[in-house]
Amino acid sequence: MKKVRIGIIGTGLIGEVHIQAFNKHPLCEVVAICDMNESRLREMQATYGIPEVYSNQLEMHEKCSLDGVVIATPDQYHREPVLIAARAGVDILLEKPIATTVEDAEAIIHAVNTANVKLMLGMTLRYIPEYAHIQQQFQKGELGLPINAYSRRAVRKSEGYRLNGRCSVNEYLGVHDIDFLLSIFGRDVDTVYSTSGNFEIFDKLGVADYYWNIIKWKSGATAALQVTWNEPEGNKNLLEMECYVNGTKGSAHVNLGGQQLNVATNTYCDYPELTLDNGYHIEADHFIRCILTDESPYAGGQAGLDALKIMIAAEKSSKEGLPVQVKL
CATH class of the missing domain: 3.30.360.10 (Dihydrodipicolinate Reductase; domain 2)
Incomplete structure:
Protein backbone atom coordinates (compact mmCIF):
# COMPACT_ATOMS: atom_id res chain seq x y z
CA MET A 1 0.00 0.00 0.00
CA LYS A 2 1.31 3.43 -0.96
CA LYS A 3 2.21 5.46 2.12
CA VAL A 4 0.83 8.92 2.84
CA ARG A 5 3.53 11.51 2.12
CA ILE A 6 3.84 14.20 4.79
CA GLY A 7 5.82 17.44 4.88
CA ILE A 8 6.61 19.29 8.11
CA ILE A 9 6.84 23.10 7.97
CA GLY A 10 8.64 24.45 11.02
CA THR A 11 11.15 22.19 12.77
CA GLY A 12 11.27 23.67 16.26
CA LEU A 13 10.40 21.70 19.38
CA ILE A 14 6.80 20.90 18.35
CA GLY A 15 7.80 20.33 14.74
CA GLU A 16 10.22 17.66 15.92
CA VAL A 17 7.48 16.07 18.05
CA HIS A 18 5.36 15.79 14.89
CA ILE A 19 8.26 14.27 12.95
CA GLN A 20 8.58 11.60 15.64
CA ALA A 21 4.84 10.90 15.71
CA PHE A 22 4.39 10.62 11.95
CA ASN A 23 7.59 8.63 11.45
CA LYS A 24 6.16 5.90 13.70
CA HIS A 25 2.92 5.58 11.72
CA PRO A 26 2.88 2.48 9.48
CA LEU A 27 0.85 4.19 6.74
CA CYS A 28 2.91 7.36 6.57
CA GLU A 29 6.36 8.70 5.78
CA VAL A 30 7.80 12.14 6.42
CA VAL A 31 9.39 12.89 3.06
CA ALA A 32 10.20 16.60 3.46
CA ILE A 33 10.82 19.27 6.06
CA CYS A 34 10.92 23.03 5.60
CA ASP A 35 12.45 25.70 7.80
CA MET A 36 14.38 28.94 7.36
CA ASN A 37 16.98 27.70 9.86
CA GLU A 38 19.42 25.73 7.67
CA SER A 39 21.39 24.21 10.54
CA ARG A 40 18.21 22.98 12.23
CA LEU A 41 17.05 21.49 8.92
CA ARG A 42 20.25 19.51 8.50
CA GLU A 43 20.14 18.38 12.11
CA MET A 44 16.58 17.05 11.72
CA GLN A 45 17.41 15.44 8.38
CA ALA A 46 20.40 13.61 9.86
CA THR A 47 18.54 12.58 13.02
CA TYR A 48 15.41 11.23 11.34
CA GLY A 49 16.63 10.29 7.84
CA ILE A 50 14.28 12.67 6.02
CA PRO A 51 14.89 12.59 2.24
CA GLU A 52 14.29 16.22 1.30
CA VAL A 53 14.83 19.55 3.02
CA TYR A 54 13.73 23.01 1.93
CA SER A 55 14.14 26.56 3.18
CA ASN A 56 11.28 27.77 0.96
CA GLN A 57 7.77 26.31 1.17
CA LEU A 58 6.84 27.23 -2.40
CA GLU A 59 9.84 25.29 -3.65
CA MET A 60 8.88 22.33 -1.50
CA HIS A 61 5.42 22.12 -3.05
CA GLU A 62 6.83 22.57 -6.57
CA LYS A 63 9.44 19.82 -6.24
CA CYS A 64 7.92 17.37 -3.75
CA SER A 65 4.62 15.49 -4.10
CA LEU A 66 2.79 15.65 -0.76
CA ASP A 67 -0.53 14.39 0.57
CA GLY A 68 -0.52 16.52 3.70
CA VAL A 69 1.53 19.03 5.64
CA VAL A 70 1.99 19.86 9.30
CA ILE A 71 2.43 23.59 9.91
CA ALA A 72 4.32 24.22 13.15
CA THR A 73 5.59 27.75 12.56
CA PRO A 74 5.29 30.41 15.31
CA ASP A 75 1.68 31.42 16.01
CA GLN A 76 1.77 34.77 14.23
CA TYR A 77 3.13 33.15 11.05
CA HIS A 78 0.36 30.63 10.35
CA ARG A 79 -1.59 32.45 7.64
CA GLU A 80 0.87 32.43 4.73
CA PRO A 81 1.98 28.78 5.06
CA VAL A 82 -1.69 27.69 5.15
CA LEU A 83 -2.52 29.75 2.06
CA ILE A 84 0.44 28.25 0.18
CA ALA A 85 -0.45 24.69 1.22
CA ALA A 86 -4.13 25.22 0.33
CA ARG A 87 -3.20 26.46 -3.14
CA ALA A 88 -1.03 23.36 -3.52
CA GLY A 89 -4.10 21.23 -2.77
CA VAL A 90 -2.78 19.34 0.27
CA ASP A 91 -4.56 18.67 3.56
CA ILE A 92 -3.27 20.60 6.58
CA LEU A 93 -2.60 19.88 10.24
CA LEU A 94 -2.09 23.32 11.78
CA GLU A 95 -0.61 23.79 15.22
CA LYS A 96 -2.67 25.80 17.69
CA PRO A 97 -3.74 28.53 17.96
CA ILE A 98 -5.19 28.87 14.47
CA ALA A 99 -3.76 32.43 14.35
CA THR A 100 -3.26 35.45 16.57
CA THR A 101 -5.93 37.65 14.92
CA VAL A 102 -9.50 36.97 13.81
CA GLU A 103 -8.62 38.41 10.40
CA ASP A 104 -5.87 35.83 9.87
CA ALA A 105 -8.06 33.00 11.18
CA GLU A 106 -10.90 33.90 8.82
CA ALA A 107 -8.46 34.14 5.89
CA ILE A 108 -7.15 30.67 6.75
CA ILE A 109 -10.66 29.20 6.87
CA HIS A 110 -11.61 30.89 3.60
CA ALA A 111 -8.48 29.57 1.88
CA VAL A 112 -9.02 25.94 2.85
CA ASN A 113 -12.72 26.08 2.00
CA THR A 114 -11.98 27.60 -1.40
CA ALA A 115 -9.31 25.00 -2.13
CA ASN A 116 -11.51 22.18 -0.74
CA VAL A 117 -8.72 20.83 1.45
CA LYS A 118 -9.06 19.62 5.02
CA LEU A 119 -7.85 21.74 7.93
CA MET A 120 -7.18 20.06 11.25
CA LEU A 121 -6.16 22.02 14.34
CA GLY A 122 -3.56 20.54 16.69
CA MET A 123 -5.75 20.60 19.79
CA THR A 124 -3.97 17.76 21.57
CA ASN A 278 0.79 12.66 25.16
CA GLY A 279 -1.65 12.07 22.30
CA TYR A 280 0.58 13.11 19.38
CA HIS A 281 0.69 9.72 17.68
CA ILE A 282 -3.11 9.45 18.07
CA GLU A 283 -3.41 12.92 16.53
CA ALA A 284 -1.15 11.82 13.67
CA ASP A 285 -3.28 8.72 13.10
CA HIS A 286 -6.44 10.85 12.96
CA PHE A 287 -4.85 13.17 10.38
CA ILE A 288 -3.80 10.19 8.24
CA ARG A 289 -7.35 8.82 8.39
CA CYS A 290 -8.74 12.23 7.38
CA ILE A 291 -6.42 12.22 4.34
CA LEU A 292 -7.29 8.67 3.31
CA THR A 293 -11.05 8.76 3.98
CA ASP A 294 -14.03 11.10 4.17
CA GLU A 295 -13.50 11.48 7.93
CA SER A 296 -13.60 15.08 9.15
CA PRO A 297 -11.12 16.46 11.69
CA TYR A 298 -12.31 16.52 15.31
CA ALA A 299 -11.19 20.15 15.54
CA GLY A 300 -11.34 22.14 12.32
CA GLY A 301 -11.18 25.79 11.38
CA GLN A 302 -14.33 26.80 13.25
CA ALA A 303 -13.06 25.22 16.47
CA GLY A 304 -9.80 27.13 16.05
CA LEU A 305 -11.61 30.42 15.48
CA ASP A 306 -13.88 29.85 18.49
CA ALA A 307 -10.92 29.23 20.81
Whole structure:
Protein backbone atom coordinates (compact mmCIF):
# COMPACT_ATOMS: atom_id res chain seq x y z
CA MET A 1 0.00 0.00 0.00
CA LYS A 2 1.31 3.43 -0.96
CA LYS A 3 2.21 5.46 2.12
CA VAL A 4 0.83 8.92 2.84
CA ARG A 5 3.53 11.51 2.12
CA ILE A 6 3.84 14.20 4.79
CA GLY A 7 5.82 17.44 4.88
CA ILE A 8 6.61 19.29 8.11
CA ILE A 9 6.84 23.10 7.97
CA GLY A 10 8.64 24.45 11.02
CA THR A 11 11.15 22.19 12.77
CA GLY A 12 11.27 23.67 16.26
CA LEU A 13 10.40 21.70 19.38
CA ILE A 14 6.80 20.90 18.35
CA GLY A 15 7.80 20.33 14.74
CA GLU A 16 10.22 17.66 15.92
CA VAL A 17 7.48 16.07 18.05
CA HIS A 18 5.36 15.79 14.89
CA ILE A 19 8.26 14.27 12.95
CA GLN A 20 8.58 11.60 15.64
CA ALA A 21 4.84 10.90 15.71
CA PHE A 22 4.39 10.62 11.95
CA ASN A 23 7.59 8.63 11.45
CA LYS A 24 6.16 5.90 13.70
CA HIS A 25 2.92 5.58 11.72
CA PRO A 26 2.88 2.48 9.48
CA LEU A 27 0.85 4.19 6.74
CA CYS A 28 2.91 7.36 6.57
CA GLU A 29 6.36 8.70 5.78
CA VAL A 30 7.80 12.14 6.42
CA VAL A 31 9.39 12.89 3.06
CA ALA A 32 10.20 16.60 3.46
CA ILE A 33 10.82 19.27 6.06
CA CYS A 34 10.92 23.03 5.60
CA ASP A 35 12.45 25.70 7.80
CA MET A 36 14.38 28.94 7.36
CA ASN A 37 16.98 27.70 9.86
CA GLU A 38 19.42 25.73 7.67
CA SER A 39 21.39 24.21 10.54
CA ARG A 40 18.21 22.98 12.23
CA LEU A 41 17.05 21.49 8.92
CA ARG A 42 20.25 19.51 8.50
CA GLU A 43 20.14 18.38 12.11
CA MET A 44 16.58 17.05 11.72
CA GLN A 45 17.41 15.44 8.38
CA ALA A 46 20.40 13.61 9.86
CA THR A 47 18.54 12.58 13.02
CA TYR A 48 15.41 11.23 11.34
CA GLY A 49 16.63 10.29 7.84
CA ILE A 50 14.28 12.67 6.02
CA PRO A 51 14.89 12.59 2.24
CA GLU A 52 14.29 16.22 1.30
CA VAL A 53 14.83 19.55 3.02
CA TYR A 54 13.73 23.01 1.93
CA SER A 55 14.14 26.56 3.18
CA ASN A 56 11.28 27.77 0.96
CA GLN A 57 7.77 26.31 1.17
CA LEU A 58 6.84 27.23 -2.40
CA GLU A 59 9.84 25.29 -3.65
CA MET A 60 8.88 22.33 -1.50
CA HIS A 61 5.42 22.12 -3.05
CA GLU A 62 6.83 22.57 -6.57
CA LYS A 63 9.44 19.82 -6.24
CA CYS A 64 7.92 17.37 -3.75
CA SER A 65 4.62 15.49 -4.10
CA LEU A 66 2.79 15.65 -0.76
CA ASP A 67 -0.53 14.39 0.57
CA GLY A 68 -0.52 16.52 3.70
CA VAL A 69 1.53 19.03 5.64
CA VAL A 70 1.99 19.86 9.30
CA ILE A 71 2.43 23.59 9.91
CA ALA A 72 4.32 24.22 13.15
CA THR A 73 5.59 27.75 12.56
CA PRO A 74 5.29 30.41 15.31
CA ASP A 75 1.68 31.42 16.01
CA GLN A 76 1.77 34.77 14.23
CA TYR A 77 3.13 33.15 11.05
CA HIS A 78 0.36 30.63 10.35
CA ARG A 79 -1.59 32.45 7.64
CA GLU A 80 0.87 32.43 4.73
CA PRO A 81 1.98 28.78 5.06
CA VAL A 82 -1.69 27.69 5.15
CA LEU A 83 -2.52 29.75 2.06
CA ILE A 84 0.44 28.25 0.18
CA ALA A 85 -0.45 24.69 1.22
CA ALA A 86 -4.13 25.22 0.33
CA ARG A 87 -3.20 26.46 -3.14
CA ALA A 88 -1.03 23.36 -3.52
CA GLY A 89 -4.10 21.23 -2.77
CA VAL A 90 -2.78 19.34 0.27
CA ASP A 91 -4.56 18.67 3.56
CA ILE A 92 -3.27 20.60 6.58
CA LEU A 93 -2.60 19.88 10.24
CA LEU A 94 -2.09 23.32 11.78
CA GLU A 95 -0.61 23.79 15.22
CA LYS A 96 -2.67 25.80 17.69
CA PRO A 97 -3.74 28.53 17.96
CA ILE A 98 -5.19 28.87 14.47
CA ALA A 99 -3.76 32.43 14.35
CA THR A 100 -3.26 35.45 16.57
CA THR A 101 -5.93 37.65 14.92
CA VAL A 102 -9.50 36.97 13.81
CA GLU A 103 -8.62 38.41 10.40
CA ASP A 104 -5.87 35.83 9.87
CA ALA A 105 -8.06 33.00 11.18
CA GLU A 106 -10.90 33.90 8.82
CA ALA A 107 -8.46 34.14 5.89
CA ILE A 108 -7.15 30.67 6.75
CA ILE A 109 -10.66 29.20 6.87
CA HIS A 110 -11.61 30.89 3.60
CA ALA A 111 -8.48 29.57 1.88
CA VAL A 112 -9.02 25.94 2.85
CA ASN A 113 -12.72 26.08 2.00
CA THR A 114 -11.98 27.60 -1.40
CA ALA A 115 -9.31 25.00 -2.13
CA ASN A 116 -11.51 22.18 -0.74
CA VAL A 117 -8.72 20.83 1.45
CA LYS A 118 -9.06 19.62 5.02
CA LEU A 119 -7.85 21.74 7.93
CA MET A 120 -7.18 20.06 11.25
CA LEU A 121 -6.16 22.02 14.34
CA GLY A 122 -3.56 20.54 16.69
CA MET A 123 -5.75 20.60 19.79
CA THR A 124 -3.97 17.76 21.57
CA LEU A 125 -6.39 17.37 24.49
CA ARG A 126 -8.80 15.85 21.96
CA TYR A 127 -6.34 12.96 21.58
CA ILE A 128 -5.01 12.38 25.09
CA PRO A 129 -6.94 9.23 26.07
CA GLU A 130 -7.95 10.40 29.55
CA TYR A 131 -9.40 13.67 28.26
CA ALA A 132 -11.02 11.92 25.30
CA HIS A 133 -12.66 9.50 27.74
CA ILE A 134 -14.27 12.39 29.65
CA GLN A 135 -15.48 13.98 26.43
CA GLN A 136 -16.98 10.68 25.25
CA GLN A 137 -18.84 10.18 28.54
CA PHE A 138 -20.57 13.54 28.08
CA GLN A 139 -21.23 12.92 24.38
CA LYS A 140 -22.94 9.62 25.24
CA GLY A 141 -25.05 11.34 27.90
CA GLU A 142 -23.63 9.21 30.72
CA LEU A 143 -22.87 12.26 32.86
CA GLY A 144 -25.83 14.38 31.78
CA LEU A 145 -25.48 18.03 30.83
CA PRO A 146 -22.26 19.80 31.87
CA ILE A 147 -22.84 22.49 34.48
CA ASN A 148 -19.42 23.52 35.81
CA ALA A 149 -15.74 22.75 35.34
CA TYR A 150 -12.25 23.50 36.58
CA SER A 151 -9.21 23.08 34.37
CA ARG A 152 -5.52 23.70 35.04
CA ARG A 153 -2.36 23.64 32.94
CA ALA A 154 1.03 24.61 34.31
CA VAL A 155 4.62 24.40 33.08
CA ARG A 156 7.98 25.20 34.57
CA LYS A 157 9.49 28.66 34.22
CA SER A 158 12.01 27.37 31.67
CA GLU A 159 9.18 27.00 29.13
CA GLY A 160 8.28 30.65 29.53
CA TYR A 161 11.92 31.61 29.02
CA ARG A 162 12.25 29.27 26.02
CA LEU A 163 9.40 31.08 24.26
CA ASN A 164 11.00 34.42 25.17
CA GLY A 165 7.79 36.47 25.31
CA ARG A 166 6.60 35.71 21.77
CA CYS A 167 3.18 34.58 23.02
CA SER A 168 1.07 34.56 26.17
CA VAL A 169 0.60 31.52 28.38
CA ASN A 170 -3.07 31.61 27.33
CA GLU A 171 -2.00 31.18 23.70
CA TYR A 172 0.56 28.52 24.59
CA LEU A 173 -1.47 26.43 27.06
CA GLY A 174 -4.95 27.83 27.59
CA VAL A 175 -6.09 27.37 23.98
CA HIS A 176 -6.06 23.58 24.48
CA ASP A 177 -8.32 23.71 27.54
CA ILE A 178 -10.61 26.30 25.98
CA ASP A 179 -11.12 24.05 22.95
CA PHE A 180 -11.68 21.01 25.18
CA LEU A 181 -14.26 22.80 27.34
CA LEU A 182 -16.08 24.10 24.26
CA SER A 183 -16.22 20.55 22.89
CA ILE A 184 -18.18 19.51 26.01
CA PHE A 185 -20.17 22.64 26.93
CA GLY A 186 -20.87 23.85 23.39
CA ARG A 187 -20.44 27.13 21.55
CA ASP A 188 -23.27 29.11 23.19
CA VAL A 189 -20.87 31.23 25.26
CA ASP A 190 -22.10 34.36 27.03
CA THR A 191 -19.13 36.07 28.72
CA VAL A 192 -15.46 35.65 29.54
CA TYR A 193 -13.86 37.16 32.64
CA SER A 194 -10.11 36.94 33.08
CA THR A 195 -7.48 38.13 35.51
CA SER A 196 -3.72 37.80 35.11
CA GLY A 197 -0.66 38.22 37.31
CA ASN A 198 2.64 39.91 36.54
CA PHE A 199 5.66 38.57 38.42
CA GLU A 200 9.01 37.07 37.35
CA ILE A 201 8.11 36.15 33.76
CA PHE A 202 6.46 39.51 33.21
CA ASP A 203 9.45 41.38 34.66
CA LYS A 204 11.87 39.50 32.37
CA LEU A 205 9.79 38.98 29.20
CA GLY A 206 6.79 41.34 29.38
CA VAL A 207 4.08 38.65 29.37
CA ALA A 208 1.84 37.63 32.28
CA ASP A 209 2.90 34.80 34.58
CA TYR A 210 -0.61 33.37 34.84
CA TYR A 211 -4.26 33.76 33.84
CA TRP A 212 -7.48 32.78 35.53
CA ASN A 213 -10.18 32.61 32.86
CA ILE A 214 -13.86 32.21 33.73
CA ILE A 215 -16.12 31.24 30.83
CA LYS A 216 -19.88 31.51 31.33
CA TRP A 217 -22.41 29.96 28.96
CA LYS A 218 -25.92 31.23 28.29
CA SER A 219 -27.23 28.06 29.94
CA GLY A 220 -25.72 29.25 33.24
CA ALA A 221 -22.86 26.71 33.09
CA THR A 222 -19.45 28.04 34.13
CA ALA A 223 -15.84 26.89 33.75
CA ALA A 224 -12.72 28.24 35.45
CA LEU A 225 -9.37 27.76 33.74
CA GLN A 226 -5.97 28.43 35.31
CA VAL A 227 -2.84 28.55 33.14
CA THR A 228 0.64 29.43 34.34
CA TRP A 229 4.28 29.09 33.40
CA ASN A 230 5.84 29.93 36.72
CA GLU A 231 6.10 26.42 38.17
CA PRO A 232 9.48 25.93 39.92
CA GLU A 233 12.20 24.04 38.08
CA GLY A 234 12.22 21.46 40.85
CA ASN A 235 8.79 20.18 39.78
CA LYS A 236 9.43 16.73 38.29
CA ASN A 237 6.55 17.20 35.84
CA LEU A 238 7.32 19.53 32.95
CA LEU A 239 3.57 19.86 32.39
CA GLU A 240 0.84 19.71 35.04
CA MET A 241 -2.63 18.91 33.65
CA GLU A 242 -5.90 18.66 35.53
CA CYS A 243 -9.57 18.89 34.62
CA TYR A 244 -12.80 18.37 36.56
CA VAL A 245 -16.19 18.51 34.83
CA ASN A 246 -19.45 18.23 36.75
CA GLY A 247 -22.67 17.20 34.97
CA THR A 248 -26.31 16.76 35.94
CA LYS A 249 -25.84 12.96 36.18
CA GLY A 250 -22.22 12.61 37.23
CA SER A 251 -18.71 14.02 37.13
CA ALA A 252 -15.26 13.26 35.75
CA HIS A 253 -11.84 14.23 37.05
CA VAL A 254 -8.40 13.75 35.53
CA ASN A 255 -5.11 14.82 37.10
CA LEU A 256 -2.14 13.74 35.02
CA GLY A 257 0.29 15.27 37.51
CA GLY A 258 -1.29 13.33 40.36
CA GLN A 259 -1.89 10.37 38.01
CA GLN A 260 -5.59 9.94 38.54
CA LEU A 261 -8.71 9.55 36.42
CA ASN A 262 -12.14 8.86 37.84
CA VAL A 263 -15.66 9.01 36.47
CA ALA A 264 -18.59 8.88 38.91
CA THR A 265 -22.38 8.89 38.89
CA ASN A 266 -24.90 8.30 41.66
CA THR A 267 -24.58 4.55 41.15
CA TYR A 268 -20.90 3.90 40.38
CA CYS A 269 -17.35 5.25 40.38
CA ASP A 270 -14.88 4.07 37.74
CA TYR A 271 -11.08 4.47 37.88
CA PRO A 272 -9.85 3.67 34.35
CA GLU A 273 -6.18 2.77 33.98
CA LEU A 274 -4.04 5.75 32.98
CA THR A 275 -2.18 5.65 29.68
CA LEU A 276 0.01 8.75 30.30
CA ASP A 277 0.01 9.16 26.52
CA ASN A 278 0.79 12.66 25.16
CA GLY A 279 -1.65 12.07 22.30
CA TYR A 280 0.58 13.11 19.38
CA HIS A 281 0.69 9.72 17.68
CA ILE A 282 -3.11 9.45 18.07
CA GLU A 283 -3.41 12.92 16.53
CA ALA A 284 -1.15 11.82 13.67
CA ASP A 285 -3.28 8.72 13.10
CA HIS A 286 -6.44 10.85 12.96
CA PHE A 287 -4.85 13.17 10.38
CA ILE A 288 -3.80 10.19 8.24
CA ARG A 289 -7.35 8.82 8.39
CA CYS A 290 -8.74 12.23 7.38
CA ILE A 291 -6.42 12.22 4.34
CA LEU A 292 -7.29 8.67 3.31
CA THR A 293 -11.05 8.76 3.98
CA ASP A 294 -14.03 11.10 4.17
CA GLU A 295 -13.50 11.48 7.93
CA SER A 296 -13.60 15.08 9.15
CA PRO A 297 -11.12 16.46 11.69
CA TYR A 298 -12.31 16.52 15.31
CA ALA A 299 -11.19 20.15 15.54
CA GLY A 300 -11.34 22.14 12.32
CA GLY A 301 -11.18 25.79 11.38
CA GLN A 302 -14.33 26.80 13.25
CA ALA A 303 -13.06 25.22 16.47
CA GLY A 304 -9.80 27.13 16.05
CA LEU A 305 -11.61 30.42 15.48
CA ASP A 306 -13.88 29.85 18.49
CA ALA A 307 -10.92 29.23 20.81
CA LEU A 308 -9.14 32.30 19.42
CA LYS A 309 -12.15 34.52 20.11
CA ILE A 310 -12.26 33.29 23.71
CA MET A 311 -8.53 34.04 24.11
CA ILE A 312 -8.92 37.53 22.67
CA ALA A 313 -11.86 38.20 25.01
CA ALA A 314 -9.79 36.92 27.96
CA GLU A 315 -6.95 39.29 27.10
CA LYS A 316 -9.34 42.23 26.84
CA SER A 317 -11.01 41.31 30.11
CA SER A 318 -7.71 41.01 31.99
CA LYS A 319 -6.75 44.51 30.86
CA GLU A 320 -10.13 46.13 31.54
CA GLY A 321 -11.03 44.19 34.69
CA LEU A 322 -14.55 43.49 33.38
CA PRO A 323 -16.38 40.56 31.81
CA VAL A 324 -16.40 40.58 28.00
CA GLN A 325 -19.32 39.34 25.96
CA VAL A 326 -18.46 36.80 23.28
CA LYS A 327 -20.31 35.79 20.14
CA LEU A 328 -19.10 32.59 18.50
